[in-house]
Amino acid sequence: DARVTQTPRDKVTEMGQEVTMRCQPILGHNTVFWYRQTMMQGLELLAYFRNRAPLDDSGMPKDRFSAEMPDATLATLKIQPSEPRDSAVYFCASGSSGTSEQFFGPGTRLTVL
Amino acid sequence: GDSVTQMEGPVTLSEEAFLTINCTYTATGYPSLFWYVQYPGEGLQLLLKATKADDKGSNKGFEATYRKETTSFHLEKGSVQVSDSAVYFCALWKAAGNKLTFGGGTRVLVKP
Numbered sequence: 001d002a003r004v005t006q007t008p009r010d011k012v013t014e015m016g017q018e019v020t021m022r023c024q025p026i027l028g029h030n031t032v033f034w035y036r037q038t039m040m041q042g043l044e045l046l047a048y049f050r051n052r053a054p055l056d057d058s059g060m061p062k063d064r065f066s067a068e069m070p071d072a073t074l075a076t077l078k079i080q081p082s083e084p085r086d087s088a089v090y091f092c093a094s095g096s097s098g099t100s101e102q103f104f105g106p107g108t109r110l111t112v113l
Numbered sequence: 114g115d116s117v118t119q120m121e122g123p124v125t126l127s128e129e130a131f132l133t134i135n136c137t138y139t140a141t142g143y144p145s146l147f148w149y150v151q152y153p154g155e156g157l158q159l160l161l162k163a164t165k166a167d168d169k170g171s172n173k174g175f176e177a178t179y180r181k182e183t184t185s186f187h188l189e190k191g192s193v194q195v196s197d198s199a200v201y202f203c204a205l206w207k208a209a210g211n212k213l214t215f216g217g218g219t220r221v222l223v224k225p
Contacts, residue, residue, distance in 0.1 A: 004156070031211065042217045043202065056212070091156055100145050100164075100206040102213060104156030 002026045004094050004105035012111045018080040021108045024073055025094030032075045033102060034060075034067055035091040043091075049075065050097050082112045115140040119203045119216035126193055126223050134188040134219045136177075136203035144205040146170075146179050146186040147213070151200045160188075160201070193223045 005024045013019055025032050034046040047057040052069040060067065064086075066078045079086055089109050093102040119136040126132060138144065145164045149157040161170030166181035177188045186203060203216040 033212075043215045045212060048212060050211070093156075097211060098208065100147070100162070100208075100213075101159055104149075104158070106154075106156050 002103075004092055004103050006090075006092050006105035006108050008108060009106060010109045010111075012113065013082055014113050015083055016081040017112075018078065019082045019086075019110060019112075021077045021090055021092075021110070023075040023077075023092030023094075023105060025075065025092070026103055027073070029094035029096055029103070030072075031095045031097050031102075032069060033093040033095075034075070034077050035093065037089045037091060037107070038087075046077070046090075079110075082110075084112045086110060087112050115144070115205060115207070115214045117203050117205055117214055117216035119201075119219050121217070122200075122220035124219060124221045126221070128195055128223055128225050129192045130223075132188070132190045132193045132197070132221065134201055134203075134221070136186045136188065136216060138184050138186065138203075138205050140184075140205055140207065140214075142207055142209075144207045146177070147204040147206065148175070148177055148186070148188050149202040149204060149215075151202065151218070153199070157202060193221075195223045195225055197221060198223045 032049040046060040047067040089107045091107045093104045095102045116139045147162045148160040150160045151157045161172040163170040163179035169178045175190045200218045204213045
């Protein structure tokens with residue numbers, strides 16, 4: 001059964017290190033979303049892609065975060081340099097444009113020490 | 114801008130109790146409304162949805178009715194089980210923008 005996959009599932013790193021999170025959307029889906037979940041802020045939309053093009057990344061701190069889709073089967077979210085305040089669970093979701101349902105991956109739990 | 118407000122948790126219940134989670138929204142136009150559920154250690158899953166006023170979404174014993182007059186979409190279940198322990202998110206979606214706007218989530222804990 002088709003699922004969104006994310007790697008790694010857990011990542012512990014030290015402040016200042018680069019972190020790359022990967023997402024494989026469901027085959028055939030053309031929209032990809034990156035969310036961040038924290039206790040304080042809840043779920044925040046960081047970036048949104050349609051047909052691999054970024055449509056909205058207004059929720060993303062531009063100075064250290066970047067999101068890309070090198071091809072239709074891979075989305076990446078990179079943080080460089082990482083900071084302790086980036087500690088959160090990062091979710092990727094995919095869907096089809098024009099439809100409302102989003103399918104979420106299991107998340108990457110990031111801890112920055 | 115659009116927003117979703119839901120009751121804060123945690124909500125603690127005994128098994129077989131009645132569950133209600135309140136959700137209200139602010140949006141222009143005609144959004145679709147959703148409830149997503151997040152079980153421990155997992156991503157969010159769609160629980161139910163309603164796309165227009167007076168629609169009722171239902172799934173796994175849960176129900177919610179889209180009330181445009183009160184801008185609400187309250188989630189209910191008549192008899193909860195321990196396995197319903199999770200965080201529940203109310204959300205809205207509009208075709209223009211194609212983005213979900215989530216509420217803050219409500220943690221529900223069902224005790225045997």
